[in-house]
Amino acid sequence: MKKLQHVVFALGLALGASAAAAPAHAQAFNWRSQDGQTINLMLNNHPWSQAMRDLVGEFTAKTGIRTRIEIFNEEQFRARLTTLMQGRSADLDVFMSLTSREGAVFHRAGWYADLAPMIANPALTAPDFNYEDFGASIRSASTFGNQVVALPINQEGPLFYWRKDIFARCNVAEPMALEDLPDAAAKLRACDANQGVWAARGIRGAVPYALSAFIYNLGGSYALPDGKPGLSQPASVRGLEMYANLLKNYGPPGALNHTFTQVIELLGQGRVAMTHESSNEFANIMRFAGRAQDLGVKVLPPSRDTRISKPVAIGWTATISAHSRRQQAAWLFLQWATSREIQAKLVTAGVAPPRASVFQGAEFNAWVAEQPIRKAWADALIEIGRTGTGVYQSPTDRVPEARDLIGNAVQQIVQGQMSPADAARAADAELAKLQ
Amino acid sequence: MRRVPLMPNSPNFSETVRLERERRGYPRLGSPMIARSSLRGSYIWMAAPALAFAVAMIGFPFAYAIWLALSEVILGSPPRFIGLGNFQRLATDPEFWNGLKLTLTLYALSITAQMILGTWLGLLVARSRYAKGLVRVILVSPFMLPPVVIGMMAIVILDPSFGIANWLLAKIGLGPSLWLSDPSTVILTIAGLDTWQWTPFVALIVMGGYLSLPSDVFEAVEIDGATPWQRFWYVTLPMLGPTLVTAAVLRSVDILRFFDVIYLTTQGGPGISSTTLNILAYRRGFEFFDFGYASAIMVTLTAVVFGSVMVFARLRRAVAW
Numbered sequence: 001m002k003k004l005q006h007v008v009f010a011l012g013l014a015l016g017a018s019a020a021a022a023p024a025h026a027q028a029f030n031w032r033s034q035d036g037q038t039i040n041l042m043l044n045n046h047p048w049s050q051a052m053r054d055l056v057g058e059f060t061a062k063t064g065i066r067t068r069i070e071i072f073n074e075e076q077f078r079a080r081l082t083t084l085m086q087g088r089s090a091d092l093d094v095f096m097s098l099t100s101r102e103g104a105v106f107h108r109a110g111w112y113a114d115l116a117p118m119i120a121n122p123a124l125t126a127p128d129f130n131y132e133d134f135g136a137s138i139r140s141a142s143t144f145g146n147q148v149v150a151l152p153i154n155q156e157g158p159l160f161y162w163r164k165d166i167f168a169r170c171n172v173a174e175p176m177a178l179e180d181l182p183d184a185a186a187k188l189r190a191c192d193a194n195q196g197v198w199a200a201r202g203i204r205g206a207v208p209y210a211l212s213a214f215i216y217n218l219g220g221s222y223a224l225p226d227g228k229p230g231l232s233q234p235a236s237v238r239g240l241e242m243y244a245n246l247l248k249n250y251g252p253p254g255a256l257n258h259t260f261t262q263v264i265e266l267l268g269q270g271r272v273a274m275t276h277e278s279s280n281e282f283a284n285i286m287r288f289a290g291r292a293q294d295l296g297v298k299v300l301p302p303s304r305d306t307r308i309s310k311p312v313a314i315g316w317t318a319t320i321s322a323h324s325r326r327q328q329a330a331w332l333f334l335q336w337a338t339s340r341e342i343q344a345k346l347v348t349a350g351v352a353p354p355r356a357s358v359f360q361g362a363e364f365n366a367w368v369a370e371q372p373i374r375k376a377w378a379d380a381l382i383e384i385g386r387t388g389t390g391v392y393q394s395p396t397d398r399v400p401e402a403r404d405l406i407g408n409a410v411q412q413i414v415q416g417q418m419s420p421a422d423a424a425r426a427a428d429a430e431l432a433k434l435q
Numbered sequence: 436m437r438r439v440p441l442m443p444n445s446p447n448f449s450e451t452v453r454l455e456r457e458r459r460g461y462p463r464l465g466s467p468m469i470a471r472s473s474l475r476g477s478y479i480w481m482a483a484p485a486l487a488f489a490v491a492m493i494g495f496p497f498a499y500a501i502w503l504a505l506s507e508v509i510l511g512s513p514p515r516f517i518g519l520g521n522f523q524r525l526a527t528d529p530e531f532w533n534g535l536k537l538t539l540t541l542y543a544l545s546i547t548a549q550m551i552l553g554t555w556l557g558l559l560v561a562r563s564r565y566a567k568g569l570v571r572v573i574l575v576s577p578f579m580l581p582p583v584v585i586g587m588m589a590i591v592i593l594d595p596s597f598g599i600a601n602w603l604l605a606k607i608g609l610g611p612s613l614w615l616s617d618p619s620t621v622i623l624t625i626a627g628l629d630t631w632q633w634t635p636f637v638a639l640i641v642m643g644g645y646l647s648l649p650s651d652v653f654e655a656v657e658i659d660g661a662t663p664w665q666r667f668w669y670v671t672l673p674m675l676g677p678t679l680v681t682a683a684v685l686r687s688v689d690i691l692r693f694f695d696v697i698y699l700t701t702q703g704g705p706g707i708s709s710t711t712l713n714i715l716a717y718r719r720g721f722e723f724f725d726f727g728y729a730s731a732i733m734v735t736l737t738a739v740v741f742g743s744v745m746v747f748a749r750l751r752r753a754v755a756w
Contacts, residue, residue, distance in 0.1 A: 266596065
């Protein structure tokens with residue numbers, strides 16, 4: 001009898017244990033697990049952010065989580081973000097971050113929540129989320145050690161846009177090599193003195209994004225093999241010189257105060273025949289009448305001598321503040337916003353998807369097939385995703401300062417204050433202080 | 436008892452007050468009792484909230500800025516005290532000296548233009564019988580506009596490629612200007628923008644000051660046969676002295692802190708040709724996360740602002756009448 005009692009007791013224990021364990025197994029992912037919460041998002045003014053503002057109602061319907069979205073222009077966005085994060089504000093839950101630019105500094109400051117445990121937890125992450133669907137290079141740009149600091153929301157890089165109709169009218173061939181650009185510019189100027197020829201970024205901090213492919217394609221780099229600044233290497237100086245001279249000789253008046261907003265306006269209005277500007281601005285350019293028909297777009301041509309094509313490829317990310325008290329609700333937002341379903345919708349807003357499955361998906365291909373220029377844009381994006389680099393300054397954690405110094409070298413050449421070689425040497429001396 | 440009217444200019448005013456206070460049993464004015472009990476007891480406590488507010492809202496941020504200026508600040512870490520290290524860095528930083536030169540140049544250009552034009556406009560409006568109502572509203576409107584609007588207007592109007600300013604220059608037979616895009620004209624253009632916006636403000640102050648001047652003085656000089664220029668130079672201008680100094684103080688503080696329109700239109704460029712101390716500090720702080728150095732720049736600028744206010748405070752005493 002006593003033995004039976006023991007068996008019954010043991011059975012009871014086993015049943016009890018399994019019953020207690022059952023909720024852990026059954027605690028499956030639930031989109032409505034944070035129903036009723038409100039999260040605060042601070043976003044940079046970007047096609048992705050604008051699309052989010054329109055789509056976020058779907059997120060609230062799906063999860064029951066309400067959102068408060070603030071969108072600022074990039075400079076104001078960074079200033080406000082810095083103020084809030086330095087103050088360890090718990091009010092901010094989700095923010096955008098360009099991890100290739102500020103990731104190291106923000107990571108060191110402890111501003112990013114670690115997403116790796118959330119990704120690994122099946123109770124918190126949707127079964128179809130598939131983190132590996134993001135390209136390996138994109139994932140690595142947002143990974144510091146074992147910490148995943150952000151999820152990619154787009155991919156972008158500067159592309160070469162040119163007006164096919166103006167080139168044809170002036171009997172100028174499509175540039176197939178980087179060295180063709182100055183020749184094409186000269187022929188276009190000779191053909192029609194009233195037609196603007198070239199536009200590109202001139203503001204210091206914004207310059208390296210558009211400049212770097214000139215340096216890389218001509219065989220240059222920002223660093224010597226030992227990691228010291230290398231802007232004054234002969235090939236790097238040639239790239240610096242070509243970019244600065246195009247701006248100086250064929251750029252619009254006041255080009256040194258221009259960033260992408262002015263460049264896109266000039267291209268969209270038909271005031272310039274070619275530019276090297278962000279793939280991200282494709283949707284904005286297409287809003288101008290006629291541009292979908294008369295514009296060509298591709299990756300900046302490789303150098304005829306080196307055959308190198310090494311464009312810049314970066315991506316904005318969305319991340320969760322380390323100080324947020326609503327990290328689980330914020331994580332649900334991040335999953336929703338970077339899901340395959342939402343990224344497929346964002347394509348029509350001109351946001352290039354960082355998920356491989358979306359790029360290969362039927363929706364994307366149907367959208368691309370509608371206009372030839374969309375196909376050209378998509379092909380260029382695939383190429384920069386394959387060959388591009390997110391590094392476009394000499395090695396340092398102080399990335400914004402380094403890019404500012406590189407941009408300053410271009411400005412000095414354009415203003416005739418220094419020769420390209422001297423400007424590069426002076427920049428290298430300053431860049432070395434940041435290492 | 437016959438009550439004497441309580442007129443402040445009456446010769447027996449103070450005596451009347453004393454008698455009335457005695458009759459009501461109040462303590463004698465100026466007596467030790469009033470200083471100790473009433474003043475310290477109730478008045479100081481009544482001022483305490485305002486004092487606490489001032490310390491919290493003005494004293495603490497300023498003290499914190501000085502602390503940051505004396506520290507090395509690395510993002511995410513607590514500040515590390517380095518004494519005058521940031522100020523030593525300032526002394527050898529060419530961008531700082533360039534910023535100081537630009538700040539003072541912009542200040543000199545703007546304050547001179549605004550005081551001269553504002554005085555002229557203020558007197559014109561005050562003396563004109565037609566410049567009432569609508570004209571004064573129009574006069575006020577530029578400085579009612581938010582800086583963002585001014586900045587955006589400047590970007591659109593002064594753009595060398597598609598702005599209307601160059602189109603207008605061409606219409607009157609002049610060549611185009613690069614305005615904000617040329618290192619040699621950018622500070623002049625920014626001073627022009629500030630002058631356009633704030634001259635009416637000076638004009639309103641001058642107008643108010645002029646209308647409050649005693650008319651008998653002007654009648655007297657008119658009877659004495661003074662010319663309009665003599666009337667302006669020897670009477671109007673000296674009598675407007677305190678008003679003009681007040682306007683100059685207000686504009687000085689504002690111009691030395693001028694940031695928004697510059698940042699919107701040029702972000703300190705081309706190159707560093709419009710990187711005033713404010714812009715430099717902003718970039719160092721919020722773009723390069725170098726908060727200690729940025730604070731040192733701002734503390735230095737605060738000293739410049741404070742110095743200019745002190746100069747005008749002395750000037751105000753000199754022109755008082």
